[in-house]
Amino acid sequence: MSSRDQHPQHQHGEPQETDSRLVRLGLVQMRCTSDPDQNLEKGVAQIRQAASQGAQIICLQELFRSHYFCQKEDVAFFDLAEPVPGATTQVLSQLAAELQVVIVASLFEKRTAGIYHNTAVVIDHEGKLLGKYRKMHIPDDPLYYEKFYFTPGDLGFRCYPTAHGQVGVLVCWDQWFPEAARLTALEGAQFLFYPTAIAWQQGESEENNQAQLAAWETVQRGHAIANGVFLAAVNRVGQEGELTFWGHSFVCDPLGRILGRASTDGEEILIVDCDLEAIEATRRSWPFLRDRRIESYQGLLLRFGPSDVKDE
């Protein structure tokens, strides 16, 4: 049984707490319509449902207020953007305080005319907006024309202390970048949440589709393993234009074991309990963070190219 009590966060170096500490996650995998108000209404209803099942941290999918509009480049879609904080965060903050849950939500942020971001917010169980993360890695591929809409994030990689653990948030395309997971883990994250909108395209073979889905899940499980954290990916479902969003939201533990996984085509609230003690236990057995060769990683700041380190 998970507890709703607020536990103090450990300080680094403090002796390990021996009892387990369960945190219940709720992942809202849903279908969207073209009506932002309807989607918000549904999101709110699903959050209520997740909370009623005991979820303590609830995460919505990427850009949950709209269809995934990036399938084409159309300036009219900038109308969907809103300030953050703004109308949506106000609704979600009130909801978080009422239900005493942490909410992670992905929004289309209007920063000013001509600067828009793909932004995720973390709202704590008292309704406070802890901060926002602006998607750092922006894709641009056929049917995912995000570079047209989203200015790359300029807030770096973030982690937010909540009543239910240290919450790191990254968004969709970020999930392919080990750097993003590592940097967020180094900020202290115990959970990596990935609101996502990833889909199969029409006309691809089933074999290729399954390979993409498997790669998507595998690379993220790899991040959980490499960093010794829990990881939750929250994807949408449904057909929108030429894209069939593949759902398959999941949570894995610090050993990369799948703790829960949603279907590829149905709306679902995925409820998963995570024992935070697993982080300490896993990192004691496999102390990767101890052994990173930080003095030899400068090449990570380069685009490509042979280093100048030579043999003796």
Next chain:
Amino acid sequence: MSSRDQHPQHQHGEPQETDSRLVRLGLVQMRCTSDPDQNLEKGVAQIRQAASQGAQIICLQELFRSHYFCQKEDVAFFDLAEPVPGATTQVLSQLAAELQVVIVASLFEKRTAGIYHNTAVVIDHEGKLLGKYRKMHIPDDPLYYEKFYFTPGDLGFRCYPTAHGQVGVLVCWDQWFPEAARLTALEGAQFLFYPTAIAWQQGESEENNQAQLAAWETVQRGHAIANGVFLAAVNRVGQEGELTFWGHSFVCDPLGRILGRASTDGEEILIVDCDLEAIEATRRSWPFLRDRRIESYQGLLLRFGPSDVKDE
């Protein structure tokens, strides 16, 4: 059918070659005795066998000339170390030239009195020692007391151009570090080879054993996916002291798909064909390297701790 012809390497920016180019890998998964000469003899025989099956790049497991001696700290084991280049590379160079194969081998390097490394070499098909990689990430856990034996590598992350592709080599514990895979891929590697000695310990549950094995495979598949490269892990088999080496050598493609996998307990030569065109094709579909936020990765050079990037 794989070709033994030497193809010129592509220059960056050169138009894509449209035909596929198969490279046949041979992974030697073997059992070791306490006699280094016997192990070398077996390694040579297995390389001959792999070559006879058409393998063009052949990789031996970590420290193939001896038992995995790091189960205890004993200065006598430094006697096993040898200069690199030295007696073993001489044998392997002659063999490589005779068989016209590339050989990747892991050795216990004596650099000078008091400085020893866990070193891997790449020898080209003409018998030339292209260079060595000194294991950068050194574990130290019960039964893996490597920090006692091995000075951390000081040559950085390397890639070697061979007649059969760009070969990057990392060693065992490196396989848990996304930084190592990324840096080697950025050096141009098309293949990441991981000579390995990883084992189950006595008294662990079967569930735990399987979770460790799955995590080990998953994190490496994740590296292949994140970097768009082929990856080959070569592990030993057999019981040595308290360790049961779990074999399970495998090769995966740039989508993380397993192309071939050896058993967990038998000596085996795993032969796998890799189509180098898959690298170009995968990276075109999922251009992760294009979108890395290299100006925002400075935190990767830190051990831990919140960054100083704050909200507006």
